Amino acid sequence: xxxxIISNQNVVLKAKISSKEEAIREAxxxxxxGGYVNEEYITKMFEREEITSTFMGNYIAIPHxxxxxxxxxLASGISVLQLAKPIDYGDGNQVKIVFGIAxxxxxxxxxxxxxxxxxxxxxxxxKMVQANTEDELLSxxxxxx
Numbered sequence: 001x002x003x004x005i006i007s008n009q010n011v012v013l014k015a016k017i018s019s020k021e022e023a024i025r026e027a028x029x030x031x032x033x034g035g036y037v038n039e040e041y042i043t044k045m046f047e048r049e050e051i052t053s054t055f056m057g058n059y060i061a062i063p064h065x066x067x068x069x070x071x072x073x074l075a076s077g078i079s080v081l082q083l084a085k086p087i088d089y090g091d092g093n094q095v096k097i098v099f100g101i102a103x104x105x106x107x108x109x110x111x112x113x114x115x116x117x118x119x120x121x122x123x124x125x126x127k128m129v130q131a132n133t134e135d136e137l138l139s140x141x142x143x144x145x
Contacts (some may be wrong), residue, residue, distance in 0.1 A: 003035065005111065006078040006141060008134040010034055014084040017098075023087060024049060024063045027079045027100025036077030037065075037102045044069035045100070055089045059096040059129070060119045064108060076107040078115075082128060082137060096129050114141070 010030055017023045028042035044065035048054065054063045065072065079100035086094040099115055101108050118124050124140050131137035 003075045003077065005076050006080070006138060007034075008138065010078060011080045011082070011134040011137055013082045013131065013134065013137070015081045016084050017081060017087055019087060020049075020061075020089045020095075021046075023061065023081060023083070023089075023095065023098045024100075027063055027081055027098050030079035030081075031077055031100050031102050034077055034079070036073070036075050037069075038072050038074065041065050041069055041072040041102060044072060053090055053093075055091075055093045055095065056116070056119065057093075058119055058122060058125050059086065059094060060099070060115075060125065061089050061095045061097075062099045062101060062112065062115060064101045064103075064112075069102075070104075073102045073104050076103045076111065077101070078111060080128075080137065082131060097125065 024045050028045050031037045045063045048066045055061050081098040086096050089095040101111050128137050
């Protein structure tokens with residue numbers, strides 16, 4: 001049975017997150033709870049962050065595991081945190097939306113590019129920040145599947 005890459009269960013609106021570490025842990029936990037990755041993947045997300053920041057600009061961060069995390073990925077998936085308040089993601093970079101991603105067979109690169117396309121338009125980011133329902137936020141990614 002294949003899982004949807006993104007679903008309402010993977011979206012948290014108005015998440016009360018106060019730090020980058022908490023954001024990464026929560027984004028990873030959604031992926032664990034959804035059966036996309038095992039617990040060790042969260043450790044790999046923190047390792048990735050030590051190598052290079054996953055801040056993407058435009059108030060977006062996309063934490064994901066390192067190359068050697070492949071064995072911890074059970075299915076490709078995306079988690080989305082819409083933050084109640086922006087957080088400092090390091091170097092004074094403010095983040096309002098966090099995408100946790102896990103991809104099998106390099107699918108994460110495809111997922112990343114699709115997220116990047118949607119997030120390259122500030123208008124879309126504003127819609128995500130203002131979304132009041134999971135469906136409203138997910139509708140911006142209807143073509144990501």
